[in-house]
Amino acid sequence: MRPVLALVLAVLVPCSAAAACGEPAPHEGRLLIAAGGGSGVYRAYAEGLARVARADGMEARVLATASAADGLRQVARGTADVAFAPADLAALALAGRPPFEGRQRVSALARLYDEYTHLVVPADSGVHALPDLKGRTVATGTPGTGTELVATRLLAAAGIDRDVRVRRLAVRDAAAALRERRVDALFFSGVVPSEAITQLTHAMGVRLVDLGAYVGPLRRFHGDFYQERSIPAAAYRLFAAPRTVGVPSHLAVGSAMPAGRARALTRLLFERKDVLVAARPEALYLNRRGAISTGPLPLHPGAALYYRESKVAG
Structure with missing residues (x-):
């Protein structure tokens, strides 16, 4: 074996089995x-x-x-x-x-x-795009979670991070707050379908706001691990499949x-x-x-x- 190759393998493959290590x-x-x-x-x-x-x-x-x-x-x-x-x-x-x-x-x-970002609003809400959240109350997830991080970055990408009232709620508490109209929208980053959001769709009519336009800015400023994904319409009995932000x-x-x-x-x-x-x-x-x-x-x-x-x- 060539000396250089042997050295590389010694670094990359420190052992061939747990016992050998x-x-x-x-x-x-x-x-x-x-x-x-x-x-x-x-x-x-x-x-x-x-x-x-x-x-x-x-x-x-x-x-x-x-x-x-x-x-x-x-x-x-x-x-x-x-x-x-x-x-x-x-x-x-x-x-x-x-x-x-x-x-x-x-x-x-x-x-x-992959986790999928949800932006959930009541079906009769006037929020049809991310900038429409300006001046509204939004649940952004609990501190230190992926939900809070991607929500904060999306609000900043839309230029409204200083123009919303933030409530740092877990998804179940956020769903209850949306149902009771104590918040105008909720963010959630996780699997599809989410049990909490599925239950919310049975309790009231909801829509998921399309976030596809923000995947590019998130990738440019934060990392290419962000990917465009679509949430299947059937997951929450929606009329269309909204584009969203996926993260592994x-x-x-x-x-x-x-x-x-x-x-x-x-x-x-x-x-x-x-x-x-x-x-x-x-x-x-x-x-x-x-x-x-x-x-x-x-x-x-x-x-x-x-x-x-x-x-x-x-």
Whole structure:
């Protein structure tokens, strides 16, 4: 083998198996999963991951955290092993920009699925485009969440971030506030369909405002992880499929996690995908080809090793 190539491989492939790395496999320890607050998708996905880990002999526990930002802080400092986070929030963690205090040493095991931004208004609302929110009261999600981040960026892109009254409410509280006309609109970034918004459509007529015109500005100013997506009309009994902003959600770990442990955890994601799908149908979107696209988070070397090995084996 050529000396330069050998050196590169030694750096990129520190070992060929967890045992060869001298690192503990997952079953040799416990797994702490930061799942955000409430009972949303992250929580259900985390419960599925915990079941997978327990079946592999680990002691696994799901931790309720204040937000996705808090989950990223916890994996960076080692008080949690894995966390769920949207790419835009992860980019701020890497850069050490608010809501983070200093750069967070985090990487990813896999890209999981895409989250879709909803801007929900009553069917009889005069809000037909983002600038129409000027002077109105808007629920933008709780602090440190992907919803709050993308909502804040969209309002700024429309030039009205100083011209709305913000209520920092979780999606269920925001849906109740919209139904009672205490807010004029709500933002939510998450899976389609959202249970809270589905229930809202049964309680009152709603519309989803088209946000497609703002994907370009978000990509230019914040990152190309933002993508244009469409919310299927059938998801909420709509007349049309509004364009919106999509952002990937990743499974994050601390960069200091041993390579063997990261490799073994990544292997479990795919070997027990059926358990994850039973917990949350979004796990159907987990596939090896897409999972490696974890930007802006770097792919953990242990996870990269798993993907290289599975590609050779496949």
